[in-house]
Every structure is written in structure tokens, then in C-alpha cells.
Amino acid sequence: MHVPDGFLDAPTSVATGVIAVAGVALALRGARRELDDRTAPMAGLVATFVFAGQMMNFPVGAGTSGHLLGGALAAVLVGPWTAVLCLSTVLLVQALFMADGGITAIGTNVTLMGLVGVGVGWLVFAGVRAILPRRLGLVAPAAAVGALVSVLAAAAVFTLLFAVGGTAPIATEKVLVAMLSWHTVIGLGEALITGLVVSSVIAARPDLVYGARPAMGKRTLELRRSADTVEAGETT
Amino acid sequence: MSLLSRHRLAAAVLLSALLIAGVASFYASSHPDGLNKVAQQTGFAKSEQRSAAADGPFAGYATKGVQNPRLSRGVAGISGAALVLVIGSGLFWVIRRRPARDADSAASSVSKGS
Numbered sequence: 001m002h003v004p005d006g007f008l009d010a011p012t013s014v015a016t017g018v019i020a021v022a023g024v025a026l027a028l029r030g031a032r033r034e035l036d037d038r039t040a041p042m043a044g045l046v047a048t049f050v051f052a053g054q055m056m057n058f059p060v061g062a063g064t065s066g067h068l069l070g071g072a073l074a075a076v077l078v079g080p081w082t083a084v085l086c087l088s089t090v091l092l093v094q095a096l097f098m099a100d101g102g103i104t105a106i107g108t109n110v111t112l113m114g115l116v117g118v119g120v121g122w123l124v125f126a127g128v129r130a131i132l133p134r135r136l137g138l139v140a141p142a143a144a145v146g147a148l149v150s151v152l153a154a155a156a157v158f159t160l161l162f163a164v165g166g167t168a169p170i171a172t173e174k175v176l177v178a179m180l181s182w183h184t185v186i187g188l189g190e191a192l193i194t195g196l197v198v199s200s201v202i203a204a205r206p207d208l209v210y211g212a213r214p215a216m217g218k219r220t221l222e223l224r225r226s227a228d229t230v231e232a233g234e235t236t
Numbered sequence: 237m238s239l240l241s242r243h244r245l246a247a248a249v250l251l252s253a254l255l256i257a258g259v260a261s262f263y264a265s266s267h268p269d270g271l272n273k274v275a276q277q278t279g280f281a282k283s284e285q286r287s288a289a290a291d292g293p294f295a296g297y298a299t300k301g302v303q304n305p306r307l308s309r310g311v312a313g314i315s316g317a318a319l320v321l322v323i324g325s326g327l328f329w330v331i332r333r334r335p336a337r338d339a340d341s342a343a344s345s346v347s348k349g350s
Contacts, residue, residue, distance in 0.1 A: 001271050006285030028331060035332035038242065044325030045249045051320040052257035055297060055313055057264040064273040065265035082328065089324045098316055099287040099295035158271065168280035175278050182270035204240040204248070 001069060001154060002094065003109055005102030012165025017107030023115040024088050030081030034210065042208055043078045047086035049197075050074055054090065058189050066186030069113050069154065072121025072147035073194045076139070076211035077201060080122040087114035108161065112154045121150030125211060136206055136215045143211065144195035151187035155179040250321075257313030261297070262306050 008016075035043060050070035057065035070090075074083035091109045094100040101109045125146030132138045159179050163172040198209065206212045240248070268276060275281035293300045294312040302308040 001269065003271065004284045005287055006283045007275070007280060031328070032331055032333050035328050037332065037335075040328040040332040041246060041325065042249075043328040044321055045246055045253070047324035048317050048321040049249055049253040049256075051317050052253040052261070052313070055257055055261035055264060055316075057267070057269060059265040059267060060270070063267045064270060065267040066270050067264075085327060086324060089327065090320055093316055093319045093323065095287070096289055097292055097294050097319060098297055098312065099289040099292060100297070101287075102285070103288050155270070162280075166280060167283040170278045170280050175274060175280075178274040178277050179270070182273055186270050201245070201249075205242065205245050208242065208245065 001109075001113060001151075001158070002091075002101035003105040003112070003158065005104050006167060007102075008105065008108060008161055009165040009167050010104075012161055013104050013108060015165075016111045016161065020088075020107040020110035020115065023084060024110065027081045027084035027088075031079070031085055034079030034082045039078060039082075039208065039210070043082045043086060046074050046077050046083075047089050050086055051090045051093065053193065054094070060182065060185040060189065064182060066182070066189055068190055068193050069117050069151055070194075071113060071117025071119075071154075072125060072143055072150045072190070073197055075118050075122035076125055076143040076146070076194070076198055077209055079210040080118055082210075083118040083122070084114050087118060112158055112161075116157045117150045117154045120153035121146040124149040129211070129214070134215045136202060136212060139202060139209065139212045139215055140195045140199035143198040144191040147194035148187040148191040151183050151190045152180060155183035253317055254314060257317040258310045261313050262309050 031043075050068070050073065053068035053070055053073075055067070057067045060066045069087075071083060071087055074086045077083075078086065088110050091101060091106060091113060095103050095106045095109070123146075125142050128142040128145050129138070132142060156176070156179070159172065159176045162170075162175055166175075198211075202209050202212055206216055267273075272281065275284070287295075289295060294315055297309050297312045297316070298305075299308045299311040299315075302311060
């Protein structure tokens with residue numbers, strides 16, 4: 001999904017650069033509410049994990065591969081604003097040091113994978129959570145649905161940018177159909193990885209998963225109460 | 237219920253990231269990804285231009301001067317992961333919410349209304 005230099009013209013790249021800067025500025029404000037002494041170290045590790053996950057291309061058939069984008073994953077683990085900063089850090093390091101994604105396309109890639117990937121991933125996750133019962137076991141499946149839709153949304157927005165500022169004259173429908181069909185398969189991989197990672201972290205420490213907090217509220221109270229009961233039983 | 241300590245969970249996440257970036261990614265598919273495939277299929281792959289960072293020490297996830305392909309990708313992957321860890325952790329630590337220690341900071345966080 002990393003857009004290289006040259007696919008989009010200069011005005012479009014400047015426009016996505018402005019959108020990316022505005023989005024990151026908002027995220028810097030929003031992330032303060034999500035990060036504290038306990039979650040800030042986790043957020044750095046989630047960014048590192050996303051970087052690693054993006055190196056792990058999996059085959060999707062017909063000589064094509066896909067890799068984790070990680071927007072929905074990061075949003076569910078550490079919160080959407082922090083996730084935007086995680087993805088932006090990853091994309092910046094990739095563009096500057098790995099030559100993965102163009103330097104003039106940093107704004108485009110932050111917009112696609114950071115803002116659209118995280119935003120759509122989080123909103124779909126939150127929407128699915130809202131219609132399902134508040135059970136811890138449903139957090140990972142909801143994250144997986146968010147992951148699938150986030151990849152499709154990023155693919156669709158790339159097509160939109162290409163229609164506006166693509167440097168080659170290719171019919172938009174042709175690009176859209178090809179982008180969505182490949183990214184449906186890639187999105188299924190994204191959903192699988194996101195679901196597995198979220199459920200593993202929930203099994204270890206559900207209290208450290210941002211998107212699991214609504215489902216945790218009730219449980220934490222129950223745990224505390226039972227701990228009180230045990231203590232009371234011991235003292236008598 | 238056996239909960240992992242925060243430090244053990246952190247160690248587990250870090251170790252898996254380093255193993256994926258440093259070791260497993262050697263076995264990643266080298267086929268073009270979805271976007272590059274679409275570019276080839278529909279005909280805009282030619283418009284790609286060389287990145288100004290293409291001569292960097294880890295460009296293309298290969299370490300300059302390291303002949304062994306496994307080692308070359310492993311070193312690049314670990315280096316990139318370390319860069320993300322340092323930049324990301326530094327940023328998140330700086331912007332994190334701090335517990336109000338005095339009346340001043342408590343007042344300023346109240347006035348912000350969050």
C-alpha cells in the first residue's frame with residue numbers, strides 16, 4: 001500500500017501533506033488523553049510491532065502479496081489518536097530509512113494508512129462493538145471486522161486520489177476494481193492477524209487494551225469485590 | 237486468573253517484533269504488494285520515481301555492505317524497528333498525561349476541560 005514517488009502529481013501530494021500534518025496535529029492533542037505512565041510504553045511497542053508486521057508480506061495469490069497495515073490493530077490496542085502517531089512514526093522511518101514509500105508521498109501514505117486506516121478501523125470497530133453485547137470475547141472479532149474495512153477504505157481513498165491527481169491516464173473504474181479486489185484478500189489477512197494479536201494481548205492483559213475497556217468495567221469491579229471477600233474471610 | 241506482568245507483556249511484544257523484523261521477514265513473500273500489482277496491471281507502474289532515500293544504508297530493507305541476504309534483511313529490519321521504538325517511545329513518553337502534582341498543573345488541566 002506504500003505509495004512511491006511519482007504515482008500522484010505535486011498538487012495532490014501537497015494536499016495530502018497538508019491533511020496529514022493537520023491529522024497528526026489533532027492526534028498529538030488527542031493522544032494526551034489516551035497515554036499515561038502505564039500505556040505510553042505500550043504505545044511505543046505497538047508502533048514497533050506494526051513496523052515489523054509491515055515487513056511480513058504474505059502471498060495472496062497470482063504473484064501478489066499483502067502485508068499488515070496495522071491501523072485498526074494499533075487503534076484497538078492503544079487508542080485511535082495514539083494509533084495515528086504510531087502509524088505516522090512507522091511510515092516516516094520507512095520512507096526516510098528504508099525507501100519504502102516515497103518521500104514526496106509521506107503525506108499521502110500518512111493520510112491513507114494513518115488517518116484513513118486508523119480512523120475507519122476504529123470507527124467500524126466501535127460500531128460493531130456498539131451492536132454486540134459488551135463481552136471481552138467479542139473485542140477481537142470486532143477488531144478483525146474493523147481491520148478488513150480499514151484496508152478496503154484505504155484502497156478506495158487511494159483510487160480517489162489517483163482519480164484526482166494520478167500521473168498516468170488510467171480509467172478510474174479500472175483502478176478501483178483492481179484495488180478493491182486485491183485488497184479484499186489482503187484485508188482478510190489483516191483481519192486474521194489483527195484478531196489473533198488482539199485476542200492474545202487480551203488473554204494476557206485485557207486492562208491494557210484500549211478498546212477492551214468498556215467490556216472490562218464490570219469485570220474489574222467483580223474482581224475487586226471478590227478480592228475483598230477473600231480478605232474479609234481471612235481476617236475473620 | 238494468571239495475568240502477565242506489564243513488563244513481561246512488554247518484553248513479549250518487543251521480542252515478537254524483533255523476531256518478525258529480524259528473522260521471520262526473510263521468509264516474507266517478495267511478490268509485489270496489492271498497490272504495485274494494480275499499478276502493473278492497469279499500467280501506471282512506469283510513473284514510479286526513484287526515492288531520494290534509495291541510497292540509504294537500509295534502503296529496500298537491505299543493509300548496505302552486508303552480502304548475506306538473511307543477515308542484510310535482518311540487520312535492516314532490527315535497525316528500523318529500533319528507530320521506530322526510540323522515536324515512538326520518546327514521543328509517547330513526552331506527550332503522556334502526567335498525574336497532577338501541584339495546584340498549578342491541576343488547575344491547567346481543569347481549565348482545558350478534558
